[in-house]
Amino acid sequence: MDGKGNFRSVISMSKILSGVRISTKxxxxNGNKKISTVFNY
Known part of the structure; x- marks a missing residue:
């Protein structure tokens, strides 16, 4: 082990609002956050 740990957490959820599906991931x-949102009309 070189002391560098890799940590990755993925949380995804989707909901339907007024007939539009909204997917959020x-x-x-390693402490860097990335949020992506997809709208399916």
């Missing part, structure tokens, strides 16, 4: 890799 939150990715945390």
């Amino acid at each position: 939150r990715i945390v890799t």
Whole structure:
């Protein structure tokens, strides 16, 4: 082990609001956060 740990957390959820599906994915890799949102009309 070189002391560098890899940590990755992926949280995804989707909901339907007024007939529109909203998918949200939150990715945390080593403290860096990335949030992506997709709207399906």
